[in-house]
Amino acid sequence: MAPFEGIGASVRRKEDFRFLQGRGAYTDDFNRQGQLHAWILRSPHAHARIRAVDTAKAAAMPGVVAVFTGADMARDNVGGLPCGWQIHNKDGSPMAEPPHPVLAQEKVRHVGDPVAVAIAATREQARDAAEAIVVDYEVLPAAATMEAAQKPGAPVIHDGVPNNLCYDWHIGDKAAVDAAFAGAKHVVTLDLVNNRLIPNAMEPRAALGEYDRTTGEYTLTTTSQNPHVIRLLMGANVLHIPESKLRVVAPDVGGGFGSKIYHYAEEAIVTWAAGKLARPVKWTADRSESFMSDAHGRDHVSHAELALDGNGKILGLRVSTQANMGAYLSTFAPCVPTYLYATLLAGVYTTPVIYCEVKAVFTNTVPVDAYRGAGRPEATFLLERLMDVAAQETGIDRIELRRRNFIPTDAFPYQTPVALQYDSGNYHATLDQALAAADWAGFEARRAEAAKRGKLRGIGCSTYLEACGIAPSAVVGSLGARAGLYEVGTIRVHPTGSVTVLTGAHSHGQGHETTFAQLVADKLGVPVAQVDIVHGDTAKVPFGMGTYGSRSLAVGGSAMMKAMDKIIAKGKRIAAHLMEASVDDIEFDRGTFRVAGTDRTKSLVDISVAAYVPHNYPIEELEPGLEETAFYDPKNFTYPGGCHIAEVEIDPETGKVAVVNFTAVDDVGRVINPMIVEGQVQGGVAQGIGQALLESCVYDANGQLLSGSMMDYTMPRADDLPPVGVATHTTLCTHNPLGVKGCGEVGAIGSPPAVINAVVDALRDYGVRTLDMPATPAKIWQIINGGRRMAAE
Missing domain, CATH: 3.30.365.10 (Aldehyde oxidase/xanthine dehydrogenase, molybdopterin binding domain)
Incomplete structure (x- = not known):
């Protein structure tokens, strides 16, 4: 059988x-007869006016077929890169949506902004030609942080966008939240930074544009997560090509994590250039180029307040968040800190009232968009750090505090105060299963044993919830989505x-x-x-x-x-x-x-x-x-959830944190293939540990990217990762025929707060209340040795 x-x-x-x-077939594996290669000249400045671009020397170099600038694209009426989601301000007015030219025109707004493209017979010749292009820049002051961008007299990144503010949005009942806080026994406050990350998929982005003169048809082969959306956005908004004449192919793609959702400038450049030259044009990023051209992730600064009664029951939550958009609006960027973040602030808890305001800010940095989890990791980190601080300040055990506030299993469908209605879940069950698998009860003995070896040991948990399968189309359309889902x-x-x-x-x-x-x-x-x-x-x-x-x-x-x-x-x-x-x-x-x-x-x-x-x-x-x-077209989101538990050990002499054990118990709905689910969770946990302990995108005050290579941006390696125990506890989604909820993001959502909660627990004797990610050895060492300036508090 x-x-x-x-x-x-x-x-x-x-x-x-x-x-x-x-034997995979990735975009860079495809080569066409008569193919040319493109190399993009990128701005070395975070903010500058383009006075002139001299391409004469570059155009005369060996093998060079053409050199194009933003002015060439403007003459062909090439449109700007579109944004796929609109947000409205508190007063109902639309967000600021400045143009995003494919090749910079008049100004550059971040290091890496494309300025010109050289096209030649070989990649090396194209690169040499691009480096020979002479650009006369008038360097302007830069605003590399949200704080700098909002100061009086800050550099104006886009004309007509006062205070560099993209939107000022809110959700929830402010008056009801203020009333809840007025009657609270305990008010817990916390300031948090969710650090900017640089996605690093195994395969760098690449694009190959082709044009058939006999049929007038264009073909773009690209490293994309959604080729139909690229065809729609590029054809309708940028190059004005009828969809019947534009084919987009995404072959094997070596990882995405969200960074390959968007319509990027390079896709439009090679497709347009292929039509201009009637020859295939190929571009493949090198890794350094990816660091300053792929959309970044996260980058939130938040102030959060939690109101509780005398028994530790949550009465209300108040959050103020600033979200970095970077220099331009990437395809889905506006929805990440709003409808994918603020609507998840109830988490797994029966929070009666919530109010959240989000200000999205333009800065002279690479655009920020969705990265594995997209808004839900930021919401979970805020909530789960708040719960641990609340436990510390109220004297209630941190597990007990969570239990008291869980949504009970008989409450589903459960309507949150921030728009979403959860259909199913059992948060007590996933917590209990995780506690048993991680041997939470036996931890103090392990802490004592570690102390004998001169190590600091800590344990932390995260009980999380996320939303997947974003829909229905009519609802997200009313919230600003410019596509069906x-x-x-x-x-x-x-x-x-x-x-x-x-x-x-x-x-x-x-x-x-x-x-x-x-x-x-x-x-x-x-x-x-x-x-x-x-x-x-x-x-x-x-x-x-x-x-x-x-x-x-x-x-x-x-x-x-x-x-x-x-x-x-x-x-x-x-x-x-x-x-x-x-x-x-x-x-x-x-x-x-x-x-x-x-x-x-x-x-x-x-x-x-x-x-x-x-x-x-x-x-x-x-x-x-x-x-x-x-x-x-789904009737609702799906709502995976679960409990992650991290156990860490710190070497006080170096400040290095080792994650010695990790347990993940997730409710992803019906499991189709347990082995694939386990791999997805483990991969997500690896990314979450990377954010918690290692990864951080760093700019200096002038907008120069300091973490612009693998030497400077610390990716987790195999020896940074512990054995990850993965298990599932299933409650079925009630509104799709499979009962599935989704597993691809859960590892990256539940793990960062579990790790940071464990690190703070390990440092409990040093009076540490909170700690910003990444918890680097330098931060930890300074805490242990009494120097607190690098710690969050």
Whole structure:
């Protein structure tokens, strides 16, 4: 008997066979006849006026075919890079939305801002030519931080944007929150910084533009998480190419984490240049270039206040956050610190009233957008740090304080005071399971043993919740989204019973070719090996929205399930005809159609052959063929949650923090492939530990990027990471057909506060109340040795 490959089976990732053998097909692997190479000249200044650009010397260099500037694009009426989400201010007025030129015109606004592009026969020749371009800059004062950007007399980054303020937004009932605080027994305040991060996917971004003079068609091959969105944004807003003449292909993509969602300047540059030159044009970033051209993540500064009664019950939460947008609005940047952050500030707690205001600020830095978790890690970090500080100040045990405030299991569906309604969850269960797995009760003995070795040991927990599968489209549209957030699935059953799935979701490491095939195996009874997944090509797949926000299964998988329901419904009608039975009497189970109560059956192959060779077929009722398409627009977000526990040990002589144990118990809804879920959680935890202890994007006062290479930006290595124990506790999502919630982001959401809570616990004898990320050895050493200036407090 063949092994079970359906929902719940740990099927090995079928795509890994080609990846591990070096047979993946990434954008930089594609080379076309007559191909040219592009190198982009980027601004060395954070803020400067462009007086003149002299390209004569560059254009005359060997192998150079063309040199283009922003003025060339302006002459062709190339539009600016669009923003995909609009936010309104407290007074209802729209946010400031300044132009974002593909190549800088008149001014540059951050180090790395594209100024010109050299195109040559080889990459080396293009680079040499770009370096020969002479730009006359008038260097201007820069505002590299939100504080500097809002000071009186601060540099004006965009004309017509007073105080460099993009928007001043709020949510919640301020009067009700003020009243709750007035009656509180305890008020806990906390100032937090959520440090700026630089995504570092294994594959740098790349783009290859092509133009066919005979058909007038453009093709862009790019490292994207959502090719249809790139086609829409670039075609309609930037290059003004009809969608019927623009194909966007995202082949194998080596990691994204959000940084490959957006429409970037380089994609427009190579596509436009390919049309101008009638030759393919390719650009591939080097790692240093990625540091100053890929959208950054996080970068919040917040003041938070928590009101509690005498029994430790939360009465209200008040938050004021400043969010860095960077120099321009990236594609989805405005929604991250608003609808993906403030709406999650209830977390897993029964907080009666919440008020949050968010000011988004332009600075002379790289644009900031969604990065793994996107707003939810920032909300979780704020809440979970507040809960530990509240426990410390009220004298209530930190686990007990959480328990007293959990949303009870019988309260679902639960309406929060900040718009969202949770459909299911069991926060007590995930906490209890994590406490047992981490041996929380035995920790003090381990602390004492560590002390004998001269080490400081601490333990911390984080009970978190996030929102995935962002939807429904009508709701997010009313909140400012400029696109629908549904997904599409096409199921094509071939005459011999093999299946091709076409999906608008996109894989960049998640294992879709396996997990999606498991859905088909479970539903239709087709072996995983006979299921092919097609994605990432706008010429093949109906319009879809790509992959981000842990939406692949919850939204994309649900679309597939709806399409398979249509396949089964049609198959029943064919089977009824073949077996001379009533359609109502036909049952279907994993590949077999049966007349109920009899041994008369037809296989899926029998049905598919009949559908494509309709010699005996209800042709008057049905069209031939066995292919169906369905779109799924979710009724609500999904809400994964769980508990993460970190245990750390600090060497007081060096200040180095070692995470010695990590436990993650997550409720991700129904688990399709346990092995893939475990890998996703472990990867997210690695990123979360990186943020908590190691990673930080640093600019100097002049806007120069100081952490602009792997030598300066500390990525976690294997020896920085502990064994990560992963387990799940399932409550099903109630509003999608799979019951799934999403697992791709949970590791990066729950882990940073768990680690920082553990570090603060280890330093409890030093009077540490809080600590900003990353908790570097220098910070820790200064705390231990009495120098507090680098600590948050």
